[in-house]
Amino acid sequence: SQTIHQWPATLVQPVGSPLSLECTVEGTSNPNLYWYRQAAGRGLQLLFYSVGIGQISSEVPQNLSASRPQDRQFILSSKKLLLSDSGFYLCAWSHRTFGGGELFFGEGSRLTVL
Amino acid sequence: DAKTTQPPSMDCAEGRAANLPCNHSTISGNEYVYWYRQIHSQGPQYIIHGLKNNETNEMASLIITEDRKSSTLILPHATLRDTAVYYCIVQNQGGSEKLVFGKGMKLTVNP
Numbered sequence: 001s002q003t004i005h006q007w008p009a010t011l012v013q014p015v016g017s018p019l020s021l022e023c024t025v026e027g028t029s030n031p032n033l034y035w036y037r038q039a040a041g042r043g044l045q046l047l048f049y050s051v052g053i054g055q056i057s058s059e060v061p062q063n064l065s066a067s068r069p070q071d072r073q074f075i076l077s078s079k080k081l082l083l084s085d086s087g088f089y090l091c092a093w094s095h096r097t098f099g100g101g102e103l104f105f106g107e108g109s110r111l112t113v114l
Numbered sequence: 115d116a117k118t119t120q121p122p123s124m125d126c127a128e129g130r131a132a133n134l135p136c137n138h139s140t141i142s143g144n145e146y147v148y149w150y151r152q153i154h155s156q157g158p159q160y161i162i163h164g165l166k167n168n169e170t171n172e173m174a175s176l177i178i179t180e181d182r183k184s185s186t187l188i189l190p191h192a193t194l195r196d197t198a199v200y201y202c203i204v205q206n207q208g209g210s211e212k213l214v215f216g217k218g219m220k221l222t223v224n225p
Contacts, residue, residue, distance in 0.1 A: 034212065044158070044201075044215035059212070090157050102148070103213055105157025 002027035006091045006106035013113055019064075019078040021109050023091030026072065031093040033074040034103065035066055038088040050074060051096065086113045117141065118202045120219040126196075128225050132189040136202030139183045144206055147178060148213070149187045151198040158201065158215070161187065192223045 006023040013019060025031050035047040046059045048066035056066050063082060067075045074091055091106040119137040126132040138147065148163040162169055162176045164185075169176045175188040189196055201218040 036215075043217045044152075046212050046214065049212045057212075088155070092157070102160050102163065103150075103158070104160070108155070108157050110155075 004106045010110045016080045021076040023074040025093045030096045034092040036090040081113045117204045123220040126192045132192040134187040137184045138204045145204045148203045150201045153198045197223045
């Protein structure tokens with residue numbers, strides 16, 4: 001069966017510090033991969049999605065970046081965090097051939113920037 | 115932008131059916147209706163999806179109107195654990211699409 005894991009689950013970072021969130025998927029190949037963010041009291045915002053290694057599409061301008069160094073690995077990064085980067089970050093995957101309809105989400109990473 | 119409209123919140127008594135409405139008046143012929151829910155501090159969970167016909171699985175039933183401009187998610191016997199934010203989404207199936215989540219609807223199941 002397929003599983004998705006992301007880490008760390010919780011982190012507190014000072015403004016201006018770097019960020020690295022990692023997500024891996026097991027039990028499937030060639031998935032579509034996604035990073036979403038949910039700010040406190042708000043809906044889910046799509047940040048990045050990827051249809052293959054090295055292929056990243058950015059949905060909103062920001063100081064975050066994403067990379068996909070391996071087929072089932074998706075990394076969210078920042079060189080310098082802002083207060084507004086605080087939120088609940090969710091990684092998700094979908095079958096490539098099935099399309100984007102059915103998403104499977106990870107457990108989430110809660111980031112607090114102080 | 116989300117292509118669906120949902121009421122912001124709804125209450126339901128435990129053990130009763132919860133009927134969650136969604137309007138998607140601009141849905142196109144090749145777009146599916148998807149439902150997800152998000153329990154507090156967890157990632158969203160897929161519930162069900164459909165194109166034209168009504169669908170049922172172990173979690174819920176999805177009723178889509180004949181003109182496909184609206185749908186209803188039915189939880190037949192709501193429990194306290196069904197308290198969550200429910201998202202109704204329309205989306206093409208196939209390719210490199212991305213799901214756009216709106217604000218959803220908060221369902222509170224009361225004892």
